[in-house]
Amino acid sequence: MSKQGIYDQLISEHGEKFTEDEAQYAVDNIKADFNKNALIKAKNYQDSMKMSSAAIRDQLTSKHGEKFTKEEADYAIKNLDK
DSSP, X not given: OOHHHHHHHHHOTTTTOOOHHHHHHHHHHOOOOHHXXXXXXXXXXXXXXXXXXXXXXXXXXXXTXXXXXXXXXXXXXXXXXX
16 A cells, blocks of 8 residues: 555544544554555556556556555556566
8 A cells, every 4th residue: 555545544434533643643654665565556457457557657646546656656667567
């Protein structure tokens, strides 16, 4: 998951229902490689859905999709075929 995706899940009324302060503390202190997470998602989209690089980038950065940063999505696309 992306940092924003985790935050949104933590504060969601349909998710974990933490306060915004609690969720922010959690994402500020999480030890995760979000570039790697974006790359894993990108490879999944490429393998299972045969999406183009542009479509994958859009899905990774969409506010209705994975919510990765532009930089994380760029890293994933750059390393997709490695």
